Structures are given as C-alpha cells and as structure tokens.
Amino acid sequence: MIVDGATDITTPALVVDLGVLEHNLSTMATAVAERGAALRPHAKTHKCLPIARRQLAHGAAGLSVATVAEAETFAEGGIADLFIAYPVWADPERGHRLQALAGRTRLSIGADSVEGAAALGRALSGTAEVGVLVEIDCGHHRSGVAPRAAVDVARAVAKSGLALTGIFTFPGHSYMPGAATEAARDEAAALSEAAELLESAGFEVRITSGGSTPTARQTRPGVNELRPGVYAFNDAQQVALGTCRIEEVALVALGTVVSAPAPDRFILDTGSKILGADRPEWVSGHGLLPDFPGIRVSSLSEHHAVVNVPRGFDTPVPVVGERVRVIPNHVCNAVNLVDQLVVCSDGQTVDRWSVTARGANT
Amino acid sequence: MIVDGATDITTPALVVDLGVLEHNLSTMATAVAERGAALRPHAKTHKCLPIARRQLAHGAAGLSVATVAEAETFAEGGIADLFIAYPVWADPERGHRLQALAGRTRLSIGADSVEGAAALGRALSGTAEVGVLVEIDCGHHRSGVAPRAAVDVARAVAKSGLALTGIFTFPGHSYMPGAATEAARDEAAALSEAAELLESAGFEVRITSGGSTPTARQTRPGVNELRPGVYAFNDAQQVALGTCRIEEVALVALGTVVSAPAPDRFILDTGSKILGADRPEWVSGHGLLPDFPGIRVSSLSEHHAVVNVPRGFDTPVPVVGERVRVIPNHVCNAVNLVDQLVVCSDGQTVDRWSVTARGANT
Numbered sequence: 001m002i003v004d005g006a007t008d009i010t011t012p013a014l015v016v017d018l019g020v021l022e023h024n025l026s027t028m029a030t031a032v033a034e035r036g037a038a039l040r041p042h043a044k045t046h047k048c049l050p051i052a053r054r055q056l057a058h059g060a061a062g063l064s065v066a067t068v069a070e071a072e073t074f075a076e077g078g079i080a081d082l083f084i085a086y087p088v089w090a091d092p093e094r095g096h097r098l099q100a101l102a103g104r105t106r107l108s109i110g111a112d113s114v115e116g117a118a119a120l121g122r123a124l125s126g127t128a129e130v131g132v133l134v135e136i137d138c139g140h141h142r143s144g145v146a147p148r149a150a151v152d153v154a155r156a157v158a159k160s161g162l163a164l165t166g167i168f169t170f171p172g173h174s175y176m177p178g179a180a181t182e183a184a185r186d187e188a189a190a191l192s193e194a195a196e197l198l199e200s201a202g203f204e205v206r207i208t209s210g211g212s213t214p215t216a217r218q219t220r221p222g223v224n225e226l227r228p229g230v231y232a233f234n235d236a237q238q239v240a241l242g243t244c245r246i247e248e249v250a251l252v253a254l255g256t257v258v259s260a261p262a263p264d265r266f267i268l269d270t271g272s273k274i275l276g277a278d279r280p281e282w283v284s285g286h287g288l289l290p291d292f293p294g295i296r297v298s299s300l301s302e303h304h305a306v307v308n309v310p311r312g313f314d315t316p317v318p319v320v321g322e323r324v325r326v327i328p329n330h331v332c333n334a335v336n337l338v339d340q341l342v343v344c345s346d347g348q349t350v351d352r353w354s355v356t357a358r359g360a361n362t
Numbered sequence: 363m364i365v366d367g368a369t370d371i372t373t374p375a376l377v378v379d380l381g382v383l384e385h386n387l388s389t390m391a392t393a394v395a396e397r398g399a400a401l402r403p404h405a406k407t408h409k410c411l412p413i414a415r416r417q418l419a420h421g422a423a424g425l426s427v428a429t430v431a432e433a434e435t436f437a438e439g440g441i442a443d444l445f446i447a448y449p450v451w452a453d454p455e456r457g458h459r460l461q462a463l464a465g466r467t468r469l470s471i472g473a474d475s476v477e478g479a480a481a482l483g484r485a486l487s488g489t490a491e492v493g494v495l496v497e498i499d500c501g502h503h504r505s506g507v508a509p510r511a512a513v514d515v516a517r518a519v520a521k522s523g524l525a526l527t528g529i530f531t532f533p534g535h536s537y538m539p540g541a542a543t544e545a546a547r548d549e550a551a552a553l554s555e556a557a558e559l560l561e562s563a564g565f566e567v568r569i570t571s572g573g574s575t576p577t578a579r580q581t582r583p584g585v586n587e588l589r590p591g592v593y594a595f596n597d598a599q600q601v602a603l604g605t606c607r608i609e610e611v612a613l614v615a616l617g618t619v620v621s622a623p624a625p626d627r628f629i630l631d632t633g634s635k636i637l638g639a640d641r642p643e644w645v646s647g648h649g650l651l652p653d654f655p656g657i658r659v660s661s662l663s664e665h666h667a668v669v670n671v672p673r674g675f676d677t678p679v680p681v682v683g684e685r686v687r688v689i690p691n692h693v694c695n696a697v698n699l700v701d702q703l704v705v706c707s708d709g710q711t712v713d714r715w716s717v718t719a720r721g722a723n724t
Contacts, residue, residue, distance in 0.1 A: 010724045115682040143621035259505035277639040320477040362372045
C-alpha cells in the first residue's frame with residue numbers, strides 16, 4: 001500500500017498503489033490460468049482504461065461490463081472484446097447504441113427472459129456477430145433464471161435470430177463470511193445443469209461464465225470463464241471475507257483529520273461521497289484505517305467520517321491536519337464517485353488516471 | 363411527482379418534477395421567514411445552479427456548501443454569498459483556493475479547533491472580509507465543539523486575524539423517527555449557551571445558524587439562520603421521518619424492469635450507482651416505489667434493485683420492459699452520482715440541469 005506523505009494530493013482523494021495493483025492483477029491471472037479457465041475481469045470496479053489494458057496484458061480474454069454505456073466507453077478506448085454481463089433491456093434508443101457497438105467491438109450480451117431476448121433480436125436483427133449468454137441464477141436470487149428455465153430463454157434467443165454462445169451466473173451469495181466454497185460449488189452445479197439441459201435441447205454451450213472475487217480462486221470444472229472485478233483493488237469487504245490480506249488492498253481514500261472535538265473522537269474528510277455508503281451487516285464500520293489497527297470509521301455522513309477511538313487504544317491517534325488512509329468497504333462504488341484516481345508508486349505520485357466510465361449507468 | 367411515460371428518458375435516470383420542486387422551495391422559504399430566521403439552503407443536496415438561483419429568488423440569504431470545491435463551483439456560477447459549513451482544514455493548496463474565492467464572493471467558513479482557526483488565519487491573512495463561524499456540537503457528536511469550548515476557538519479566530527461572525531450547528535440527531543422536536547430544542551439550547559458564553563467573553567455573535575430539513579420548521583428563538591438542504595427534493599428518509607408527504611418528493615430514479623425471474627421478484631436497473639447505498643436502520647428497504655404502495659427495494663447491488671413482492675400483494679406487478687419510479691433513501695448521495703438531472707413538468711421533459719458540483723469533494 002502507499003506510504004503516507006504525498007502532500008501533492010488534495011484530500012479527500014482515492015489513491016492507487018501501482019505495485020499492489022500489479023500484484024493483484026498478476027496473481028489472479030495466474031490463479032485463473034492454472035485452473036484452465038479464461039479471465040474476463042469486470043471493469044465496473046475500475047472504469048478505467050489503463051487498468052483495462054493492464055488486465056489484457058496479463059492475458060484476459062476480454063472485459064466484462066455492466067451497462068451499454070460502459071461498453072461504449074471501453075470500445076472507444078480500443079478494447080476489442082466486451083461482454084455486457086447484464087440482462088440488457090434493448091428499448092429502441094439502447095438498441096441503436098447496441099448496433100453501433102456491435103460494429104466496433106466483438107460484443108456479447110446477457111439475457112434472462114423471453115421478452116428481453118426478443119427485444120435484443122428486434123434491436124440487433126441482421127447483426128449476426130453478437131453473442132448472447134443466458135443468465136442463470138445459482139443461488140444469489142438476483143437476476144438470472146433457474147437452470148431448468150434456460151432452454152426457454154435460449155429458444156427465444158434463437159427465434160430472435162441471435163447466436164447463443166453460452167451461459168453466465170454471478171455467485172453473489174459468496175459475499176458472506178465462510179460462504180465462498182459453497183457458492184463456488186453452487187455456481188459450478190447450476191452452470192453444469194443448465195449446460196446439460198441446453199445441450200440436450202440441441203444448443204451448443206461454448207462459454208460457461210462464473211465470477212466474483214471471493215470465488216474465483218475456487219473455480220470448479222464446468223466453469224470455463226471467470227469475471228471477478230474487485231480483485232484489482234480489493235477493499236474492506238474482501239478483507240472481512242478473508243479473500244485478501246490487508247497488504248493486498250491497492251486503493252485507499254486519503255483523508256485529512258478536520259476535527260478532533262473530544263479525546264476519543266476524530267473526524268476525517270472522507271465521507272460517503274468518497275467512500276460510498278455500502279455496509280453489509282457482516283462488515284463492522286464504514287471503512288478500515290490500516291495505519292491504526294483495530295480502528296474503523298464509526299459513522300459516515302457525506303463529508304464526515306467519524307472515528308470513535310476505542311477505550312484503551314494505546315497508539316497515539318492522529319491530530320487535526322494529519323493525513324490518514326481509509327480502506328473503503330466497497331471499492332466499486334467508491335471509484336464511481338471520482339473523476340480521477342491518483343496513482344502512486346513507492347510513495348510518490350506517478351500518474352492520474354481518468355475514471356472514464358464513471359457514472360456510465362445507462 | 364412526475365407522471366410516468368417519458369419515453370425520451372434513458373434509464374436509469376434521476377428525474378425532477380419542477381412543480382413539486384417549486385412547492386418545496388416556496389413552502390420552506392415561507393416557513394422559515396415566518397419564524398423570523400434567514401434561510402441559507404445547503405447546496406450539497408442539489409449541486410445545481412438552476413436550483414441555487416431559484417432558492418435565492420425565494421429569498422434565501424445565500425447558500426451553504428460543504429467543501430471549498432463546491433464554493434468554487436457556485437461562486438463561478440455567480441452566487442454572491444457562500445458559507446462553507448464545515449471545519450475546513452486550510453492546508454497551503456486549499457488556502458490559495460480560499461484566498462481566490464474570497465476575492466470573488468462574500469465568504470464565510472466554519473472552524474471547530476484552535477489548530478483549524480490558526481490554519482485559516484495563515485491562509486487568509488490580510489483577507490479581512492472572510493467571516494468565521496465556530497461549529498458547536500448540539501448532540502449529534504460529529505464535528506463541532508461543546509458550547510463551553512467555543513470561546514477557545516473564537517479566541518484562536520481572533521488571534522489569527524479573522525472576523526468571528528457567528529456560530530453554527532447541525533442537529534443531525536434529528537435523523538431518527540420522533541427525534542426532531544428534541545433535536546430542535548438541543549440546537550437552540552446549544553447555540554444560545556455558546557452565544558452567551560462568547561458574548562460574556564467580549565465577542566459579538568451576529569449569526570446563530572442551525573439546520574436540517576427535519577428540524578427547520580421547528581426553529582426556536584436563539585437560531586437566526588437555517589441551513590436545510592434535502593427539503594428541495596425530499597427522499598425516502600424524509601418520508602420515513604414524517605418530514606414530508608410522499609407527494610412532496612420532487613426527485614425519483616426512473617428505472618426499467620430488466621428481469622422478472624420469479625412471480626414474486628422483479629429487478630430494476632436502478633442500482634446503488636444511481637440510488638446511492640445509504641440505508642439507516644430506521645428506514646426499511648433501499649428505496650420506495652411510489653406507484654406500488656407498500657413495496658420497497660429489497661436489496662441493492664450496483665446495477666440491480668431487487669424487489670421482492672410481498673405475499674398477497676394484490677396490485678399487478680410490472681413486467682420486463684416497464685418503467686418504474688423509485689424514491690431514493692438519501693437524495694444528496696443519489697444526485698452526486700449523475701452528471702445531469704432530467705427536469706419534467708406535467709409529465710413532459712422540459713430541461714436537463716447539470717449537476718455542476720458533482721464530485722466536488724475537496
């Protein structure tokens with residue numbers, strides 16, 4: 001992680017440690033390759049072209065994105081293979097954009113309903129190169145159909161004139177302490193079941209895509225592509241889940257102590273407008289202070305991170321004007337709050353990267 | 363609130379109903395004027411010049427902002443009186459920016475420590491027109507000093523060559539059902555106590571500034587300026603607090619049903635990257651669906667708002683491709699996620715407003 005100092009940075013700011021980032025990109029690329037799967041990192045985490053290019057340099061097969069607007073940003077940046085891992089609703093406006101996209105990048109899109117597949121078909125008729133992957137629910141119960149319903153969606157894809165290229169799932173129920181192993185098992189089981197049913201119905205299932213940072217290293221047979229995103233930076237959620245060590249967190253919010261009105265309380269300028277407001281029940285606090293082990297952000301408002309110092313804490317606490325690093329709970333939402341990431345290497349600011357796809361929600 | 367339809371809007375989007383906005387601006391202006399206080403709306407809610415100008419047209423004395431960067435944006439937009447209601451840490455870089463700001467707008471700044479006041483003095487020495495207000499803690503226990511400590515900070519302000527113009531507080535403990543009346547009482551008591559102590563020590567306390575949408579209509583003697591912010595739009599938190607009726611919510615996220623994988627579940631594209639992830643314990647759900655009374659967003663990921671339909675719900679639920687309105691829990695963080703607000707009147711899109719101060723955190 002970055003050393004402190006960095007007085008050329010105005011706080012609050014999100015700061016990336018280049019060495020840790022490279023370590024994270026490299027170890028995940030190796031782990032996934034060793035398991036014989038393709039890596040298609042989810043770019044919604046970083047929304048940033050320099051990181052996308054590094055992921056491809058580490059052997060990624062392409063990128064995953066969540067929205068048409070993200071796909072547009074990365075296609076414009078020259079990324080040649082994009083999968084919108086989302087059940088896109090192709091209304092006429094989005095349909096035109098998808099058609100334009102299909103002309104400039106190799107494009108795949110998710111679908112999880114007969115209606116959604118039909119709308120994609122209307123939007124993309126005559127664009128034979130676009131692949132469609134049916135989304136399967138493996139236990140997270142968000143979007144995605146049960147494996148037994150995959151054939152209906154696949155038939156709608158075929159009827160709409162598009163090419164079914166595979167299936168995908170997101171084992172989001174891995175986001176709970178101790179849940180990753182079972183979620184990885186569910187992921188493989190659901191994808192295998194859906195693939196078998198589809199093949200029995202005459203479909204070829206080339207891609208079986210799973211994902212998530214907590215499960216990616218536990219890939220099982222039946223999953224031939226992985227879409228982790230957070231691993232590039234890691235965050236306090238991943239630390240709490242045991243997915244990474246605190247030294248493997250590549251992004252922190254750098255803040256300043258703006259107030260210390262009581263001996264057991266200080267306030268940083270890293271509020272929810274820089275850290276994001278995510279806090280699942282199994283994460284304590286609103287951000288970790290890596291330089292003050294055991295201390296977390298106690299409460300968060302838009303521009304205040306209140307830190308209550310536990311009784312008996314024996315390290316000196318920072319004073320007004322000092323700079324403090326905070327690890328966000330959920331890095332994807334933190335990155336989406338800034339226009340730029342400050343890039344540090346060996347404690348020096350070496351670059352600033354545009355978060356080009358920030359706010360690209362549509 | 364906006365009528366649905368609006369097919370020219372690509373989802374997800376934040377949509378403002380102009381009529382409801384005007385109602386909210388007008389009723390708050392009247393309520394505060396009737397209590398004999400000045401209104402200085404907090405612009406961190408909307409970050410938007412057209413709304414700032416409307417607030418001034420309704421008689422606001424100036425605007426409150428949270429950061430130097432927000433002050434810069436509104437000063438550039440021609441707003442002539444700005445109060446940075448925050449204990450600003452004036453490091454050299456921020457100090458230069460404060461000096462530049464003081465040259466182009468009437469500027470006031472918060473301070474809540476001897477060190478903070480001294481840093482402001484170093485940054486602004488010779489800029490006599492800048493006013494400083496000491497922040498008082500009235501029970502929220504965030505930043506701000508206890509009333510008895512106000513004199514120390516005021517002396518540091520005077521010593522640093524700046525003009526003490528008043529005191530301010532934020533009764534944030536009003537954000538709890540049933541707490542507003544007592545919080546408004548605490549606010550008046552703390553400001554009155556601090557003002558008395560300061561006056562006994564020879565300081566003139568011209569401004570006694572309180573705030574918050576839940577308490578603004580309960581202003582008490584001893585508070586001569588108010589800084590509510592959320593009231594311009596309102597949100598699901600204010601509905602839960604009973605501060606406003608659902609018809610007084612002026613901003614919604616417009617989403618599309620992208621998936622309906624089970625009869626009792628549908629998924630909207632209004633995830634945490636458009637609604638924000640705030641959810642205090644006393645708010646159930648991650649957003650209200652005003653057109654489906656009793657239904658809330660059950661869980662939220664970045665691009666998915668999962669709605670579990672309660673058993674026995676007897677209104678037809680929306681199908682894939684339909685558009686649905688969602689009221690965010692905390693509108694300030696939602697607005698900060700977009701570059702533009704879509705403005706509707708009588709169900710028609712009439713304008714788009716830039717969220718000019720989006721991301722202005724420094």
